Amino acid sequence: LAKTTQPISMDSYEGQEVNITCSHNNIATNDYITWYQQFPSQGPRFIIQGYKTKVTNEVASLFIPADRKSSTLSLPRVSLSDTAVYYCLNYGQNFVFGPGTRLSVLP
Amino acid sequence: GAGVSQSPSNKVTEKGKDVELRCDPISGHTALYWYRQRLGQGLEFLIYFQGNSAPDKSGLPSDRFSAERTGESVSTLTIQRTQQEDSAVYLCASSLGGDRRVQPQHFGDGTRLSIL
Incomplete structure (x- = not known):
């Protein structure tokens, strides 16, 4: 069963770069790694997805090492509005969203 | 464009009553998913549809649940x-067809269900 592990919470300050690392236990060969962001009272929102190496979009970067046993979401220069819960996911045979990482950005 | 729409946004009902939650996916999205999210917790997968068929019902917690x-x-x-432990936010998501392991899911804002 595909399972991910990530820190329960993180604190940061405005303007800093934040890196959230997720471990991907039993990731399947053809699984992609996907990250979502969730604000209170809203559904999760897709941030970024990758298979290996590095992917960058206008919001974040995603680093995946060659063995694909982990991934790191990098948020450059966070602001207060980035305070949210972040979920890493590799779908596998089940869509398992763990408890996520609660990021608090402080002024 | 229009996103995933769920109704009602809030539902309060008495224990033992039946409830029906609705999801309107993004037009053209053939895949549809239901999740349950208890307060302060992650998302719990319930069921997946590809078109009108449900190849994966593995997450439905009991035979009281159907979709x-x-x-x-x-x-x-x-x-x-309904039982009190059914109180949660029920989220719906849709995605394009093809390999569901690849397609990003687009979520609605959920229905908050409270069982008294």
């Missing part, structure tokens, strides 16, 4: 004889 989808569009999640 259907018609016209490759609207889906309803029905909970019969």
